[in-house]
Amino acid sequence: METCRRCGAALSMDETGLNRKLIHRGVETFLCIRCLAAEFRTTVGALVAQADRFRAAGCSMFPPKRSPGLADIADA
Numbered sequence: 001m002e003t004c005r006r007c008g009a010a011l012s013m014d015e016t017g018l019n020r021k022l023i024h025r026g027v028e029t030f031l032c033i034r035c036l037a038a039e040f041r042t043t044v045g046a047l048v049a050q051a052d053r054f055r056a057a058g059c060s061m062f063p064p065k066r067s068p069g070l071a072d073i074a075d076a
């Protein structure tokens, strides 16, 4: 399991996928979605929506959702 290099949070596949999409495909250290939002001056909700768009496009870095996950964070 990858962890955030800034805060140490455990990362989901969506989070590592977003790092690869937003930073670089070959990144080896990752940020969690909250730290990514801070880094890119955006919101967690916007990043979740972006991950969902990649998923809808069939991107293999964003596996289909089996259970509620990041969307719940965005709604909180």
Ligand SMILES: [Zn+2]
Binding pocket: 004, 005, 006, 007, 008, 009, 031, 032, 033, 034, 035, 036
């Ligand atoms: Zn973090």
